[in-house]
Amino acid sequence: MLLTHRPDxxxxxxxxxxxxxxxxxxxxxxxxxxxxxxxxxxxxxxxELEKKIASQDQAHNEQSEELAALKEAHxxxxxxxxxxxxxxxxxxxxxxMNIYGFFQMNFVxxxxxxxxxxxxxxxxxxxxxxxxxxxxxxxxxxxxxxxGELAFFFSPHGEIKSFEVSGASGTxxxxxxxxxxxxxxxxxxxxxxxxxxxxxxxIHLTYSPKDWLNILVxxxxxxxxxxxxxxxxxxxxxAHLPYLQINRLVPLSQTGLQIYGKFFPWERVYFDYALxxxxxxxxxxxVFDLNENKGLGARLHLKLDFEKLTISGGTYAxxxxxxxxxxxxxxxxxxxxxxxxxxxxxxEREEVEVYKQYVLASDLKLEFFGILLQAEYVFxxxxxxxxxxxxxxxxxxxxxxxxxxLYSPDFISRAAYVLLAYRLPLSKILGPxxxxxxxxxxxxxxxxxxxxGDSLVFSGGLNVRPSPYVVLKAEYTYVALDELISALxxxxxxxxxxxxx
Amino acid sequence: xxxxxQNILLFGLAATAMLLLAAxxxxxxxxxxxxxFTHKSAKIGNVSPAEIKDIFLKxxxxxxxxxxxVPVHAPPSSAARNAFRQRxxxxxxxxxxxxxxxxxxxxxxEPPVSFGNPLRxxxxxxxxxxxxxxxxxxEGVVHVVLVIPSDGKSK
Numbered sequence: 001m002l003l004t005h006r007p008d009x010x011x012x013x014x015x016x017x018x019x020x021x022x023x024x025x026x027x028x029x030x031x032x033x034x035x036x037x038x039x040x041x042x043x044x045x046x047x048e049l050e051k052k053i054a055s056q057d058q059a060h061n062e063q064s065e066e067l068a069a070l071k072e073a074h075x076x077x078x079x080x081x082x083x084x085x086x087x088x089x090x091x092x093x094x095x096x097m098n099i100y101g102f103f104q105m106n107f108v109x110x111x112x113x114x115x116x117x118x119x120x121x122x123x124x125x126x127x128x129x130x131x132x133x134x135x136x137x138x139x140x141x142x143x144x145x146x147x148g149e150l151a152f153f154f155s156p157h158g159e160i161k162s163f164e165v166s167g168a169s170g171t172x173x174x175x176x177x178x179x180x181x182x183x184x185x186x187x188x189x190x191x192x193x194x195x196x197x198x199x200x201x202x203i204h205l206t207y208s209p210k211d212w213l214n215i216l217v218x219x220x221x222x223x224x225x226x227x228x229x230x231x232x233x234x235x236x237x238x239a240h241l242p243y244l245q246i247n248r249l250v251p252l253s254q255t256g257l258q259i260y261g262k263f264f265p266w267e268r269v270y271f272d273y274a275l276x277x278x279x280x281x282x283x284x285x286x287v288f289d290l291n292e293n294k295g296l297g298a299r300l301h302l303k304l305d306f307e308k309l310t311i312s313g314g315t316y317a318x319x320x321x322x323x324x325x326x327x328x329x330x331x332x333x334x335x336x337x338x339x340x341x342x343x344x345x346x347x348e349r350e351e352v353e354v355y356k357q358y359v360l361a362s363d364l365k366l367e368f369f370g371i372l373l374q375a376e377y378v379f380x381x382x383x384x385x386x387x388x389x390x391x392x393x394x395x396x397x398x399x400x401x402x403x404x405x406l407y408s409p410d411f412i413s414r415a416a417y418v419l420l421a422y423r424l425p426l427s428k429i430l431g432p433x434x435x436x437x438x439x440x441x442x443x444x445x446x447x448x449x450x451x452x453g454d455s456l457v458f459s460g461g462l463n464v465r466p467s468p469y470v471v472l473k474a475e476y477t478y479v480a481l482d483e484l485i486s487a488l489x490x491x492x493x494x495x496x497x498x499x500x501x
Numbered sequence: 502x503x504x505x506x507q508n509i510l511l512f513g514l515a516a517t518a519m520l521l522l523a524a525x526x527x528x529x530x531x532x533x534x535x536x537x538f539t540h541k542s543a544k545i546g547n548v549s550p551a552e553i554k555d556i557f558l559k560x561x562x563x564x565x566x567x568x569x570x571v572p573v574h575a576p577p578s579s580a581a582r583n584a585f586r587q588r589x590x591x592x593x594x595x596x597x598x599x600x601x602x603x604x605x606x607x608x609x610x611e612p613p614v615s616f617g618n619p620l621r622x623x624x625x626x627x628x629x630x631x632x633x634x635x636x637x638x639x640e641g642v643v644h645v646v647l648v649i650p651s652d653g654k655s656k
């Protein structure tokens with residue numbers, strides 16, 4: 001019956017309203033029945049509601065946690081963030097010590113006047129390894145790093161130690177002989193081996209909190225010019241070093257402190273600075289300083305780096321006081337009447353040569369469309385406080401009697417080179433093989449008080465880089481010297497293979 | 502309104518509409534776009550391609566805002582790495598190899614580390630910067646600081 005009964009709208013309205021009406025009626029009755037001060041039921045109700053809210057909060061928190069876990073799982077799924085893989089990959093972010101380096105092999109052929117002074121100096125046709133350098137580097141933390149470079153040489157073996165001066169007794173010609181007897185087997189008296197040279201080219205710790213502030217302590221390459229910063233044969237275009245490097249008008253490396261940094265004033269504009277404080281130069285500078293004065297230097301460098309054009313220029317100023325000394329030991333005669341407590345052995349330090357040097361080095365580099373124009377200039381003024389007693393060889397070079405007693409005067413040294421090169425646009429034919437012909441002109445005055453020693457050098461050659469690790473060079477060099485040395489000068493042909501690894 | 506004025510207004514409206522359409526077309530997202538990104542928490546604003554180039558060539562170790570930065574490359578010889586090299590570093594592969602070999606000898610420079618998925622690396626590296634193609638990008642995981650479209654002009 002109920003199923004078949006279709007209620008009319010009036011009865012539907014009553015049916016919808018009746019719970020409301022019932023609540024009102026029963027509520028009124030209940031309210032009327034409960035005393036006004038009895039709050040127990042209300043308190044119970046509040047407690048129930050609080051419990052309900054707490055349980056709902058807990059459920060909400062559980063759901064949030066579940067949601068976060070689901071989100072993380074989703075990210076892991078999407079990114080493949082498998083913990084095991086991350087452990088392995090995270091290892092590759094760790095810093096290890098890197099070992100790398102370079103070496104070079106040379107062949108040199110020379111042509112010169114056999115009856116000139118060069119006859120005593122010039123090399124015969126020779127093949128030799130002139131460098132084998134090993135680098136060690138590590139980025140220990142985000143801001144701490146170290147770099148070390150060891151150079152292995154066969155030198156000083158074969159280097160000339162002294163000349164025999166004609167007519168002067170007691171003078172002998174000597175070469176440095178670096179052969180030593182086998183210390184393990186003393187009975188093997190005829191067996192010896194070369195104890196070749198080893199040089200710590202640089203070893204320093206660097207703290208780099210900012211691009212504009214890096215603090216370096218240790219032995220470092222002097223931050224001057226282009227050649228000294230390039231430093232390695234695979235980075236040089238030419239097969240021979242320019243004379244301003246060979247003559248070391250600026251110390252090539254120093255031991256002490258360097259503060260340097262880089263600013264970016266505008267996009268593609270780099271401004272570098274460096275301040276150096278070191279032992280300076282001297283016979284023992286890499287180990288200890290022989291005077292209180294420190295070598296001070298400052299470098300400024302600006303570079304504009306555009307797509308097809310790079311211009312950079314810099315200057316380095318350096319001042320130092322160089323001391324060379326000797327230790328003299330003597331004995332006082334002990335006479336019968338002398339006080340026995342008086343020291344009979346004495347030792348003195350005697351300064352042999354002390355001079356101040358003021359150096360200014362400038363460099364310029366221009367690269368555009370494969371053309372490279374590079375130049376460096378060094379000026380050095382040497383001012384003596386304790387002048388050097390000139391040895392017989394120097395006296396002869398000055399045109400003096402080798403037996404005279406003369407001291408070196410203050411003097412000026414200058415050297416410059418200009419290098420022009422063009423990287424041939426052969427990449428479509430040769431791929432990554434780079435072929436660069438070059439020409440270099442050098443002028444140097446080692447000592448303006450000497451009548452000889454000035455030179456003009458002309459070099460031309462080809463630099464081929466078949467891979468990032470190998471550079472091949474073929475070069476012809478002509479050195480024009482003072483007539484007193486050789487009117488015809490000297491000609492060199494270099495073949496060099498420089499390898500970095 | 503005079504007919505001449507009406508014509509000018511209509512022409513102006515048409516030209517504006519065409520410009521908007523053209524601009525809309527130029528800024529359309531392409532799967533070949535390279536997105537350069539940092540960690541989600543890094544407070545780095547938009548950066549220029551030149552700054553990104555300096556960072557990936559290790560000419561600078563800090564953002565221009567001052568914070569340290571660790572560049573993370575896509576794997577060598579990957580499509581993303583090649584595209585990044587051409588569009589941002591403006592180098593051929595052998596030129597980049599020469600650059601790092603020379604930099605190693607000059608200053609002890611080491612090239613940036615490479616990861617199979619730079620997104621994954623930057624997700625974990627607070628001070629990292631990496632890149633990937635838009636097609637490999639996952640929304641909400643990292644913070645995009647630069648978009649380099651296939652024509653090389655950054656957005």
